[in-house]
Amino acid sequence: MSQPFIQVEGISFEYTINNHKTVPVLENVSFDVHPGEYVTIIGHNGSGKSTLSKHFNGILKPLSGNIYVDGLNTREANLQREIRQKVGMVFQHPDNQIVATIVEDDVAFGLENIGVPSSEMKARIDFALDAVGMSEFRKRPPHHLSGGQKQRVAIAGILAMKPDCLVLDEATSMLDTYGRRDILDVVRRLNNDGMTIVSVTHHMSEVAEASRVIVIEKGQIVLDGAPREIFQQYELLHQLQLDVPLASQLARLVHEYDNEFQADLIHNEEIIQEVMRLSAKRGVYVG
Protein backbone atom coordinates (compact mmCIF):
# COMPACT_ATOMS: atom_id res chain seq x y z
CA MET A 1 0.00 0.00 0.00
CA SER A 2 1.24 3.46 -0.86
CA GLN A 3 2.08 6.08 1.74
CA PRO A 4 -1.21 7.88 2.64
CA PHE A 5 -1.58 11.36 1.19
CA ILE A 6 -3.74 12.55 4.07
CA GLN A 7 -3.39 10.92 7.49
CA VAL A 8 -6.05 11.79 10.03
CA GLU A 9 -4.93 10.60 13.45
CA GLY A 10 -7.40 10.71 16.31
CA ILE A 11 -8.58 14.28 15.80
CA SER A 12 -11.17 16.04 17.93
CA PHE A 13 -12.72 19.47 17.54
CA GLU A 14 -15.40 21.54 19.27
CA TYR A 15 -17.17 24.85 18.81
CA THR A 16 -17.91 27.22 21.69
CA ILE A 17 -21.58 28.15 21.56
CA ASN A 18 -21.69 30.54 24.52
CA ASN A 19 -19.68 31.32 27.64
CA HIS A 20 -20.57 28.11 29.40
CA LYS A 21 -21.06 25.61 26.67
CA THR A 22 -19.12 23.89 23.94
CA VAL A 23 -20.42 21.47 21.32
CA PRO A 24 -18.17 18.59 20.34
CA VAL A 25 -18.07 18.38 16.55
CA LEU A 26 -15.42 15.74 15.89
CA GLU A 27 -14.51 12.99 18.33
CA ASN A 28 -11.38 10.94 17.85
CA VAL A 29 -11.64 10.58 14.08
CA SER A 30 -8.96 8.57 12.25
CA PHE A 31 -8.60 7.51 8.64
CA ASP A 32 -6.18 7.69 5.71
CA VAL A 33 -6.68 8.94 2.19
CA HIS A 34 -4.31 7.40 -0.34
CA PRO A 35 -2.96 9.14 -3.44
CA GLY A 36 -5.41 8.89 -6.33
CA GLU A 37 -8.39 7.91 -4.18
CA TYR A 38 -11.82 9.46 -4.76
CA VAL A 39 -13.44 9.69 -1.35
CA THR A 40 -16.82 11.18 -0.53
CA ILE A 41 -17.89 12.15 2.96
CA ILE A 42 -21.59 12.16 3.80
CA GLY A 43 -23.62 12.89 6.91
CA HIS A 44 -26.62 15.00 7.83
CA ASN A 45 -26.42 18.76 8.43
CA GLY A 46 -24.47 19.35 11.61
CA SER A 47 -22.84 15.90 11.62
CA GLY A 48 -19.35 17.43 11.42
CA LYS A 49 -18.45 16.65 7.81
CA SER A 50 -17.74 20.26 6.76
CA THR A 51 -15.70 20.84 9.91
CA LEU A 52 -13.72 17.73 9.07
CA SER A 53 -13.06 18.86 5.50
CA LYS A 54 -11.73 22.21 6.74
CA HIS A 55 -9.00 20.32 8.57
CA PHE A 56 -7.52 18.91 5.37
CA ASN A 57 -5.61 22.06 4.45
CA GLY A 58 -5.22 23.53 7.89
CA ILE A 59 -8.07 26.07 7.86
CA LEU A 60 -9.04 24.45 11.14
CA LYS A 61 -6.54 22.82 13.49
CA PRO A 62 -7.64 19.86 15.59
CA LEU A 63 -7.97 20.40 19.36
CA SER A 64 -6.26 17.06 19.80
CA GLY A 65 -4.78 14.57 17.38
CA ASN A 66 -2.90 15.36 14.17
CA ILE A 67 -3.43 15.61 10.44
CA TYR A 68 -0.59 15.04 8.01
CA VAL A 69 -0.77 16.11 4.37
CA ASP A 70 1.92 14.35 2.35
CA GLY A 71 3.71 13.91 5.69
CA LEU A 72 3.38 17.59 6.71
CA ASN A 73 1.61 18.33 10.00
CA THR A 74 -1.13 20.94 9.47
CA ARG A 75 -0.35 22.38 12.91
CA GLU A 76 2.99 23.78 11.68
CA ALA A 77 2.38 27.42 10.76
CA ASN A 78 5.44 27.55 8.49
CA LEU A 79 4.13 24.62 6.41
CA GLN A 80 0.76 26.27 5.81
CA ARG A 81 1.62 27.62 2.38
CA GLU A 82 3.05 24.35 1.17
CA ILE A 83 0.04 22.42 2.47
CA ARG A 84 -2.46 24.75 0.80
CA GLN A 85 -0.64 24.36 -2.48
CA LYS A 86 -1.00 20.60 -2.18
CA VAL A 87 -4.63 20.63 -1.10
CA GLY A 88 -6.97 23.01 -2.93
CA MET A 89 -10.35 23.60 -1.41
CA VAL A 90 -13.63 24.63 -3.04
CA PHE A 91 -16.54 25.67 -0.85
CA GLN A 92 -20.29 25.74 -1.17
CA HIS A 93 -20.64 29.49 -1.63
CA PRO A 94 -18.60 30.90 -4.48
CA ASP A 95 -19.14 34.52 -3.43
CA ASN A 96 -16.83 34.01 -0.48
CA GLN A 97 -14.06 32.76 -2.74
CA ILE A 98 -14.14 35.29 -5.55
CA VAL A 99 -11.87 38.29 -5.13
CA ALA A 100 -11.23 39.92 -8.51
CA THR A 101 -13.42 42.06 -10.73
CA ILE A 102 -12.79 40.09 -13.93
CA VAL A 103 -13.10 36.31 -14.22
CA GLU A 104 -9.60 35.66 -15.56
CA ASP A 105 -8.03 37.89 -12.90
CA ASP A 106 -9.81 35.87 -10.29
CA VAL A 107 -8.38 32.65 -11.65
CA ALA A 108 -4.94 34.32 -11.81
CA PHE A 109 -5.09 35.57 -8.23
CA GLY A 110 -3.70 32.43 -6.60
CA LEU A 111 -1.04 32.08 -9.29
CA GLU A 112 0.26 35.59 -8.69
CA ASN A 113 0.48 34.81 -4.98
CA ILE A 114 2.68 31.79 -5.53
CA GLY A 115 4.81 33.56 -8.14
CA VAL A 116 3.96 31.63 -11.29
CA PRO A 117 5.75 33.30 -14.25
CA SER A 118 3.33 35.18 -16.50
CA SER A 119 4.40 33.06 -19.49
CA GLU A 120 3.01 29.99 -17.74
CA MET A 121 0.07 31.79 -16.22
CA LYS A 122 -1.88 32.10 -19.46
CA ALA A 123 -1.69 28.38 -20.18
CA ARG A 124 -2.83 27.54 -16.67
CA ILE A 125 -5.77 29.98 -16.84
CA ASP A 126 -6.76 28.62 -20.25
CA PHE A 127 -6.67 25.06 -18.94
CA ALA A 128 -8.64 25.88 -15.79
CA LEU A 129 -11.37 27.94 -17.48
CA ASP A 130 -11.68 25.36 -20.24
CA ALA A 131 -11.96 22.54 -17.70
CA VAL A 132 -15.00 24.16 -16.10
CA GLY A 133 -16.50 25.38 -19.38
CA MET A 134 -16.15 29.10 -18.59
CA SER A 135 -13.67 30.22 -21.27
CA GLU A 136 -16.17 32.49 -23.01
CA PHE A 137 -16.73 34.37 -19.74
CA ARG A 138 -13.10 35.21 -19.08
CA LYS A 139 -13.53 38.97 -19.53
CA ARG A 140 -16.80 39.20 -17.55
CA PRO A 141 -17.12 40.62 -14.04
CA PRO A 142 -17.83 37.63 -11.74
CA HIS A 143 -20.48 39.37 -9.65
CA HIS A 144 -22.84 39.38 -12.62
CA LEU A 145 -22.52 35.66 -13.15
CA SER A 146 -25.14 33.31 -11.77
CA GLY A 147 -24.34 31.21 -8.69
CA GLY A 148 -23.47 28.16 -10.75
CA GLN A 149 -21.18 30.09 -13.06
CA LYS A 150 -19.40 31.71 -10.12
CA GLN A 151 -18.80 28.31 -8.60
CA ARG A 152 -17.19 27.12 -11.80
CA VAL A 153 -14.88 30.15 -11.68
CA ALA A 154 -13.97 29.36 -8.07
CA ILE A 155 -13.13 25.79 -9.06
CA ALA A 156 -11.04 27.08 -11.97
CA GLY A 157 -9.08 29.23 -9.51
CA ILE A 158 -8.16 26.11 -7.56
CA LEU A 159 -7.42 23.97 -10.63
CA ALA A 160 -5.01 26.61 -11.91
CA MET A 161 -2.89 26.00 -8.81
CA LYS A 162 -2.47 22.35 -9.87
CA PRO A 163 -2.94 20.87 -6.42
CA ASP A 164 -2.34 17.13 -5.70
CA CYS A 165 -5.64 16.92 -3.94
CA LEU A 166 -8.94 18.69 -4.47
CA VAL A 167 -11.33 18.99 -1.53
CA LEU A 168 -14.90 19.90 -2.47
CA ASP A 169 -17.12 21.02 0.41
CA GLU A 170 -20.61 20.75 -1.08
CA ALA A 171 -19.17 22.50 -4.12
CA THR A 172 -21.96 21.38 -6.45
CA SER A 173 -24.92 21.99 -4.18
CA MET A 174 -25.66 25.35 -5.83
CA LEU A 175 -25.29 24.08 -9.40
CA ASP A 176 -27.95 22.94 -11.83
CA THR A 177 -28.02 19.44 -13.30
CA TYR A 178 -25.82 20.38 -16.24
CA GLY A 179 -23.46 22.46 -14.11
CA ARG A 180 -23.10 19.61 -11.68
CA ARG A 181 -22.53 17.13 -14.47
CA ASP A 182 -19.82 19.37 -15.94
CA ILE A 183 -18.09 19.62 -12.58
CA LEU A 184 -18.37 15.88 -11.97
CA ASP A 185 -16.88 15.22 -15.41
CA VAL A 186 -13.99 17.54 -14.54
CA VAL A 187 -13.51 15.86 -11.18
CA ARG A 188 -13.60 12.39 -12.74
CA ARG A 189 -11.05 13.44 -15.37
CA LEU A 190 -8.76 14.97 -12.73
CA ASN A 191 -9.07 11.80 -10.68
CA ASN A 192 -8.27 9.63 -13.70
CA ASP A 193 -5.15 11.74 -14.18
CA GLY A 194 -4.12 10.87 -10.63
CA MET A 195 -5.50 13.72 -8.53
CA THR A 196 -6.76 12.74 -5.08
CA ILE A 197 -10.35 13.85 -4.55
CA VAL A 198 -12.21 14.33 -1.29
CA SER A 199 -15.80 15.48 -1.71
CA VAL A 200 -18.33 16.39 0.96
CA THR A 201 -21.79 16.13 -0.54
CA HIS A 202 -25.50 15.54 -0.01
CA HIS A 203 -26.01 14.21 -3.52
CA MET A 204 -26.07 10.46 -3.37
CA SER A 205 -25.68 10.14 -7.13
CA GLU A 206 -22.37 11.97 -6.68
CA VAL A 207 -21.35 9.51 -3.99
CA ALA A 208 -21.98 6.67 -6.44
CA GLU A 209 -19.18 8.14 -8.61
CA ALA A 210 -16.55 7.76 -5.90
CA SER A 211 -14.40 4.77 -5.04
CA ARG A 212 -15.07 5.12 -1.33
CA VAL A 213 -17.60 6.72 1.00
CA ILE A 214 -17.17 7.70 4.63
CA VAL A 215 -20.34 8.28 6.67
CA ILE A 216 -20.09 10.69 9.61
CA GLU A 217 -22.56 10.84 12.47
CA LYS A 218 -22.15 12.92 15.64
CA GLY A 219 -18.52 13.62 14.79
CA GLN A 220 -17.54 9.97 14.36
CA ILE A 221 -17.08 7.64 11.42
CA VAL A 222 -19.93 5.13 11.37
CA LEU A 223 -19.46 3.57 7.92
CA ASP A 224 -16.51 3.42 5.53
CA GLY A 225 -16.60 1.40 2.33
CA ALA A 226 -17.41 1.17 -1.38
CA PRO A 227 -20.59 3.04 -2.40
CA ARG A 228 -22.40 -0.09 -3.66
CA GLU A 229 -21.80 -1.80 -0.31
CA ILE A 230 -22.88 1.21 1.74
CA PHE A 231 -26.01 1.89 -0.32
CA GLN A 232 -27.37 -1.60 0.43
CA GLN A 233 -27.76 -0.50 4.08
CA TYR A 234 -30.92 1.38 3.28
CA GLU A 235 -32.46 1.30 6.79
CA LEU A 236 -29.27 2.37 8.56
CA LEU A 237 -28.75 5.27 6.14
CA HIS A 238 -32.34 6.32 6.67
CA GLN A 239 -31.79 6.37 10.45
CA LEU A 240 -28.76 8.57 9.83
CA GLN A 241 -31.06 10.97 7.91
CA LEU A 242 -29.39 10.00 4.66
CA ASP A 243 -30.60 8.54 1.44
CA VAL A 244 -29.52 6.31 -1.42
CA PRO A 245 -29.18 7.40 -5.08
CA LEU A 246 -32.36 7.53 -7.11
CA ALA A 247 -31.07 4.63 -9.23
CA SER A 248 -30.91 2.48 -6.07
CA GLN A 249 -34.44 3.41 -5.03
CA LEU A 250 -35.75 2.71 -8.50
CA ALA A 251 -33.94 -0.62 -8.75
CA ARG A 252 -35.36 -1.73 -5.39
CA LEU A 253 -38.89 -0.74 -6.40
CA VAL A 254 -38.71 -2.52 -9.76
CA HIS A 255 -37.20 -5.54 -8.01
CA GLU A 256 -40.22 -5.69 -5.66
CA TYR A 257 -42.56 -6.15 -8.61
CA ASP A 258 -40.17 -8.13 -10.77
CA ASN A 259 -37.67 -10.09 -8.72
CA GLU A 260 -35.48 -10.92 -11.68
CA PHE A 261 -34.49 -7.23 -11.80
CA GLN A 262 -31.28 -6.68 -9.84
CA ALA A 263 -31.82 -4.62 -6.67
CA ASP A 264 -28.27 -3.48 -5.92
CA LEU A 265 -27.78 -0.99 -8.77
CA ILE A 266 -26.46 2.51 -8.00
CA HIS A 267 -25.96 4.23 -11.40
CA ASN A 268 -28.61 5.37 -13.87
CA GLU A 269 -26.69 3.65 -16.65
CA GLU A 270 -26.91 0.34 -14.78
CA ILE A 271 -30.70 0.63 -14.76
CA ILE A 272 -30.74 1.01 -18.56
CA GLN A 273 -28.39 -1.94 -18.96
CA GLU A 274 -30.51 -4.08 -16.66
CA VAL A 275 -33.70 -3.31 -18.63
CA MET A 276 -31.86 -4.21 -21.84
CA ARG A 277 -30.48 -7.42 -20.36
CA LEU A 278 -33.86 -8.60 -19.03
CA SER A 279 -35.88 -7.65 -22.09
CA ALA A 280 -33.41 -9.38 -24.40
CA LYS A 281 -33.53 -12.47 -22.20
CA ARG A 282 -37.32 -12.55 -22.19
CA GLY A 283 -37.83 -12.31 -25.92
CA VAL A 284 -39.58 -9.74 -28.08
CA TYR A 285 -41.97 -6.89 -27.39
CA VAL A 286 -45.54 -8.13 -27.71
CA GLY A 287 -47.28 -5.00 -26.34
Add this chain to the structure above:
Amino acid sequence: MSDSTILEVKDLQHIYMEKTPLEHQALSGVSLSVEEGESIAIIGNTGSGKSTLIQHFNGLMRPQRGEVTVEGQYLSDPKLDVKALRRKVGLVFQNPEDQIFEKLIGDDIAYGPLKMGLPLKEVRDRVKWAMELVGLSFEELKDRVTYALSGGQKRKVALAGVLALKPKILVLDEPTAGLDPRSRQELLDQIVRLNEKENMTVIFVSHNMEEVAYLAKRIYVLADGRNLIDGTPGDIFGNSEVLSKHHIGAPQTVEILAQLKARGYPVNLKAYEIETAAKEMVSVLQSFRR
Protein backbone atom coordinates in the same frame (compact mmCIF):
# COMPACT_ATOMS: atom_id res chain seq x y z
CA MET B 1 -55.89 39.74 -14.85
CA SER B 2 -58.37 37.83 -12.72
CA ASP B 3 -59.45 38.80 -9.20
CA SER B 4 -57.35 36.11 -7.62
CA THR B 5 -54.14 37.17 -9.38
CA ILE B 6 -51.69 38.03 -6.61
CA LEU B 7 -48.57 38.74 -8.64
CA GLU B 8 -48.19 39.70 -12.25
CA VAL B 9 -45.14 40.40 -14.39
CA LYS B 10 -45.47 41.99 -17.83
CA ASP B 11 -42.62 42.16 -20.32
CA LEU B 12 -40.04 42.75 -17.59
CA GLN B 13 -36.54 43.64 -18.76
CA HIS B 14 -33.36 44.24 -16.84
CA ILE B 15 -29.94 45.30 -18.03
CA TYR B 16 -27.00 45.28 -15.62
CA MET B 17 -24.52 48.17 -15.98
CA GLU B 18 -26.42 49.66 -18.87
CA LYS B 19 -24.44 51.87 -21.27
CA THR B 20 -21.10 50.59 -20.08
CA PRO B 21 -18.79 48.14 -21.85
CA LEU B 22 -19.89 45.55 -19.26
CA GLU B 23 -23.56 45.89 -20.16
CA HIS B 24 -25.38 42.61 -19.71
CA GLN B 25 -29.04 41.93 -20.35
CA ALA B 26 -30.33 39.54 -17.69
CA LEU B 27 -34.06 39.81 -18.47
CA SER B 28 -35.24 40.52 -21.98
CA GLY B 29 -38.99 40.15 -21.63
CA VAL B 30 -40.55 38.03 -18.92
CA SER B 31 -44.30 37.81 -18.40
CA LEU B 32 -46.02 35.66 -15.83
CA SER B 33 -49.09 35.61 -13.67
CA VAL B 34 -49.51 33.92 -10.30
CA GLU B 35 -52.84 33.21 -8.61
CA GLU B 36 -53.25 33.45 -4.86
CA GLY B 37 -52.43 30.12 -3.20
CA GLU B 38 -50.53 28.69 -6.17
CA SER B 39 -47.19 26.94 -5.88
CA ILE B 40 -45.00 27.96 -8.79
CA ALA B 41 -41.53 26.83 -9.79
CA ILE B 42 -39.29 28.90 -12.02
CA ILE B 43 -36.68 26.77 -13.73
CA GLY B 44 -33.93 27.53 -16.21
CA ASN B 45 -30.29 27.11 -16.98
CA THR B 46 -27.70 29.03 -14.89
CA GLY B 47 -27.74 32.60 -16.17
CA SER B 48 -31.30 32.42 -17.50
CA GLY B 49 -32.34 35.32 -15.25
CA LYS B 50 -34.21 33.47 -12.49
CA SER B 51 -32.53 35.19 -9.53
CA THR B 52 -32.77 38.63 -11.17
CA LEU B 53 -36.47 38.02 -11.76
CA ILE B 54 -37.41 37.07 -8.20
CA GLN B 55 -35.48 39.99 -6.70
CA HIS B 56 -38.13 42.16 -8.33
CA PHE B 57 -40.92 40.50 -6.37
CA ASN B 58 -40.26 42.27 -3.05
CA GLY B 59 -38.90 45.50 -4.49
CA LEU B 60 -35.19 44.73 -4.05
CA MET B 61 -34.90 45.56 -7.73
CA ARG B 62 -37.28 47.96 -9.44
CA PRO B 63 -38.50 47.37 -13.00
CA GLN B 64 -36.34 49.16 -15.58
CA ARG B 65 -38.80 48.35 -18.34
CA GLY B 66 -42.06 46.46 -18.06
CA GLU B 67 -44.29 46.02 -15.02
CA VAL B 68 -44.49 44.04 -11.82
CA THR B 69 -47.66 44.21 -9.75
CA VAL B 70 -48.39 42.64 -6.36
CA GLU B 71 -52.09 42.63 -5.48
CA GLY B 72 -52.62 45.25 -8.16
CA GLN B 73 -49.92 47.58 -6.80
CA TYR B 74 -47.29 48.73 -9.29
CA LEU B 75 -43.78 48.11 -7.95
CA SER B 76 -42.34 50.75 -10.28
CA ASP B 77 -44.35 53.39 -8.39
CA PRO B 78 -41.78 55.76 -6.79
CA LYS B 79 -44.13 56.23 -3.81
CA LEU B 80 -44.30 52.48 -3.20
CA ASP B 81 -44.41 51.54 0.50
CA VAL B 82 -41.48 49.12 0.37
CA LYS B 83 -41.85 48.12 4.03
CA ALA B 84 -45.45 47.08 3.52
CA LEU B 85 -44.47 45.21 0.36
CA ARG B 86 -41.77 43.26 2.17
CA ARG B 87 -44.22 42.16 4.84
CA LYS B 88 -46.40 40.85 2.07
CA VAL B 89 -43.62 39.22 0.03
CA GLY B 90 -40.98 37.30 1.96
CA LEU B 91 -37.81 36.49 0.06
CA VAL B 92 -35.35 33.82 1.17
CA PHE B 93 -32.02 34.06 -0.60
CA GLN B 94 -29.82 31.33 -1.92
CA ASN B 95 -27.04 32.05 0.58
CA PRO B 96 -28.48 31.99 4.09
CA GLU B 97 -25.35 33.61 5.56
CA ASP B 98 -26.31 36.83 3.79
CA GLN B 99 -29.52 36.97 5.73
CA ILE B 100 -28.28 36.28 9.26
CA PHE B 101 -26.74 39.10 11.25
CA GLU B 102 -27.75 38.77 14.88
CA LYS B 103 -25.57 36.90 17.36
CA LEU B 104 -28.33 34.68 18.75
CA ILE B 105 -30.71 32.57 16.70
CA GLY B 106 -33.86 33.76 18.49
CA ASP B 107 -32.87 37.43 18.09
CA ASP B 108 -32.20 36.95 14.41
CA ILE B 109 -35.64 35.49 13.74
CA ALA B 110 -37.28 38.15 15.96
CA TYR B 111 -35.65 41.03 14.05
CA GLY B 112 -38.36 41.41 11.38
CA PRO B 113 -41.39 41.12 13.68
CA LEU B 114 -39.76 43.60 16.12
CA LYS B 115 -39.22 46.10 13.31
CA MET B 116 -42.89 45.68 12.41
CA GLY B 117 -43.61 47.07 15.88
CA LEU B 118 -45.44 43.98 17.13
CA PRO B 119 -45.87 43.53 20.89
CA LEU B 120 -43.16 41.39 22.53
CA LYS B 121 -45.54 38.55 23.35
CA GLU B 122 -46.60 38.33 19.70
CA VAL B 123 -42.96 38.47 18.54
CA ARG B 124 -42.07 35.59 20.86
CA ASP B 125 -45.03 33.54 19.64
CA ARG B 126 -44.13 34.15 16.05
CA VAL B 127 -40.46 33.22 16.59
CA LYS B 128 -41.54 29.99 18.27
CA TRP B 129 -44.06 29.24 15.52
CA ALA B 130 -41.54 29.93 12.75
CA MET B 131 -38.75 27.93 14.39
CA GLU B 132 -40.88 24.84 14.90
CA LEU B 133 -42.21 25.15 11.37
CA VAL B 134 -38.69 24.75 9.96
CA GLY B 135 -37.78 22.07 12.48
CA LEU B 136 -35.64 24.08 14.91
CA SER B 137 -36.37 23.53 18.59
CA PHE B 138 -37.32 26.89 20.17
CA GLU B 139 -36.25 25.98 23.73
CA GLU B 140 -32.99 24.36 22.70
CA LEU B 141 -31.80 26.75 20.02
CA LYS B 142 -33.18 30.26 20.58
CA ASP B 143 -30.18 31.28 22.73
CA ARG B 144 -27.53 29.60 20.60
CA VAL B 145 -25.06 31.68 18.63
CA THR B 146 -25.69 31.81 14.90
CA TYR B 147 -22.06 31.51 13.77
CA ALA B 148 -21.65 27.97 15.10
CA LEU B 149 -24.48 26.67 12.91
CA SER B 150 -23.96 24.36 9.97
CA GLY B 151 -24.93 25.57 6.49
CA GLY B 152 -28.20 23.67 6.57
CA GLN B 153 -29.17 25.02 9.98
CA LYS B 154 -28.40 28.59 8.84
CA ARG B 155 -30.76 28.07 5.94
CA LYS B 156 -33.52 27.07 8.34
CA VAL B 157 -32.86 30.14 10.51
CA ALA B 158 -33.04 32.43 7.47
CA LEU B 159 -36.31 30.83 6.38
CA ALA B 160 -37.75 31.11 9.89
CA GLY B 161 -36.83 34.81 9.94
CA VAL B 162 -38.91 35.37 6.81
CA LEU B 163 -41.80 33.15 7.93
CA ALA B 164 -42.03 35.08 11.22
CA LEU B 165 -43.29 38.01 9.12
CA LYS B 166 -46.17 35.79 7.97
CA PRO B 167 -45.92 36.88 4.34
CA LYS B 168 -48.73 36.21 1.85
CA ILE B 169 -46.20 35.32 -0.82
CA LEU B 170 -43.14 33.26 0.00
CA VAL B 171 -40.35 33.55 -2.56
CA LEU B 172 -37.51 31.06 -2.26
CA ASP B 173 -34.26 30.91 -4.18
CA GLU B 174 -33.07 27.29 -4.15
CA PRO B 175 -34.87 26.45 -0.90
CA THR B 176 -33.13 23.16 -0.12
CA ALA B 177 -29.68 23.50 -1.70
CA GLY B 178 -27.18 22.32 0.88
CA LEU B 179 -29.65 20.44 3.04
CA ASP B 180 -29.28 16.76 3.83
CA PRO B 181 -31.94 14.43 2.40
CA ARG B 182 -34.05 14.27 5.56
CA SER B 183 -33.96 18.04 6.24
CA ARG B 184 -34.78 18.63 2.58
CA GLN B 185 -37.85 16.42 2.76
CA GLU B 186 -38.99 17.97 6.06
CA LEU B 187 -38.62 21.48 4.72
CA LEU B 188 -40.49 20.61 1.52
CA ASP B 189 -43.31 19.12 3.57
CA GLN B 190 -43.49 22.29 5.67
CA ILE B 191 -43.64 24.45 2.56
CA VAL B 192 -46.42 22.24 1.16
CA ARG B 193 -48.28 22.71 4.45
CA LEU B 194 -47.87 26.50 4.38
CA ASN B 195 -49.11 26.49 0.81
CA GLU B 196 -52.08 24.17 1.32
CA LYS B 197 -53.17 24.88 4.90
CA GLU B 198 -52.25 28.55 5.30
CA ASN B 199 -52.93 29.37 1.64
CA MET B 200 -49.51 31.00 1.35
CA THR B 201 -48.54 31.59 -2.27
CA VAL B 202 -45.19 29.95 -2.98
CA ILE B 203 -42.85 30.94 -5.80
CA PHE B 204 -39.50 29.23 -5.92
CA VAL B 205 -36.44 28.88 -8.08
CA SER B 206 -34.76 25.50 -8.13
CA HIS B 207 -32.24 23.40 -9.97
CA ASN B 208 -33.39 20.29 -8.18
CA MET B 209 -36.02 18.80 -10.43
CA GLU B 210 -37.11 16.20 -7.87
CA GLU B 211 -37.94 19.14 -5.62
CA VAL B 212 -39.72 20.97 -8.45
CA ALA B 213 -41.76 17.86 -9.19
CA TYR B 214 -42.69 17.51 -5.53
CA LEU B 215 -43.56 21.11 -4.73
CA ALA B 216 -44.79 22.87 -7.86
CA LYS B 217 -48.30 22.75 -9.27
CA ARG B 218 -47.15 24.83 -12.23
CA ILE B 219 -43.73 25.50 -13.76
CA TYR B 220 -42.39 28.42 -15.75
CA VAL B 221 -39.37 27.72 -17.93
CA LEU B 222 -36.94 30.59 -18.40
CA ALA B 223 -34.19 30.81 -21.02
CA ASP B 224 -31.99 33.75 -21.97
CA GLY B 225 -34.06 36.16 -19.91
CA ARG B 226 -37.43 35.14 -21.40
CA ASN B 227 -40.17 32.78 -20.29
CA LEU B 228 -40.65 30.04 -22.87
CA ILE B 229 -43.44 27.79 -21.65
CA ASP B 230 -45.44 27.05 -18.55
CA GLY B 231 -47.47 24.05 -17.48
CA THR B 232 -47.88 21.22 -14.99
CA PRO B 233 -44.82 19.15 -13.98
CA GLY B 234 -46.09 16.33 -16.21
CA ASP B 235 -46.35 18.66 -19.23
CA ILE B 236 -42.97 20.28 -18.70
CA PHE B 237 -40.97 17.17 -17.84
CA GLY B 238 -42.61 15.29 -20.71
CA ASN B 239 -41.30 18.01 -23.06
CA SER B 240 -37.75 16.73 -23.23
CA GLU B 241 -37.08 18.67 -26.45
CA VAL B 242 -37.41 22.11 -24.86
CA LEU B 243 -35.62 21.01 -21.70
CA SER B 244 -32.56 19.60 -23.42
CA LYS B 245 -32.43 22.43 -25.96
CA HIS B 246 -32.11 24.93 -23.12
CA HIS B 247 -29.85 22.80 -20.95
CA ILE B 248 -32.41 22.26 -18.24
CA GLY B 249 -32.28 18.99 -16.37
CA ALA B 250 -35.29 16.75 -15.82
CA PRO B 251 -35.89 14.63 -12.74
CA GLN B 252 -33.59 11.61 -12.79
CA THR B 253 -36.62 9.36 -13.23
CA VAL B 254 -37.47 11.17 -16.48
CA GLU B 255 -33.84 11.04 -17.62
CA ILE B 256 -33.78 7.27 -17.16
CA LEU B 257 -37.14 6.90 -18.94
CA ALA B 258 -35.94 9.17 -21.76
CA GLN B 259 -32.86 7.02 -22.26
CA LEU B 260 -35.06 3.91 -22.38
CA LYS B 261 -37.34 5.63 -24.88
CA ALA B 262 -34.35 6.57 -27.03
CA ARG B 263 -33.51 2.87 -27.15
CA GLY B 264 -36.99 2.08 -28.41
CA TYR B 265 -38.82 1.15 -25.20
CA PRO B 266 -42.39 2.55 -25.21
CA VAL B 267 -42.32 4.38 -21.84
CA ASN B 268 -44.30 7.48 -20.87
CA LEU B 269 -42.01 10.39 -19.97
CA LYS B 270 -44.74 11.98 -17.87
CA ALA B 271 -44.22 9.28 -15.22
CA TYR B 272 -41.82 11.47 -13.23
CA GLU B 273 -42.73 10.15 -9.79
CA ILE B 274 -40.57 7.28 -8.69
CA GLU B 275 -43.42 4.79 -8.13
CA THR B 276 -44.99 5.52 -11.50
CA ALA B 277 -41.59 5.36 -13.21
CA ALA B 278 -40.96 1.96 -11.61
CA LYS B 279 -44.38 0.74 -12.78
CA GLU B 280 -43.66 1.96 -16.32
CA MET B 281 -40.49 -0.10 -16.35
CA VAL B 282 -42.21 -3.15 -14.86
CA SER B 283 -45.00 -3.07 -17.43
CA VAL B 284 -42.52 -2.66 -20.29
CA LEU B 285 -40.46 -5.59 -19.00
CA GLN B 286 -43.59 -7.76 -18.76
CA SER B 287 -44.35 -7.04 -22.40
CA PHE B 288 -41.30 -8.96 -23.53
CA ARG B 289 -42.11 -12.59 -24.16
CA ARG B 290 -41.08 -15.43 -26.38
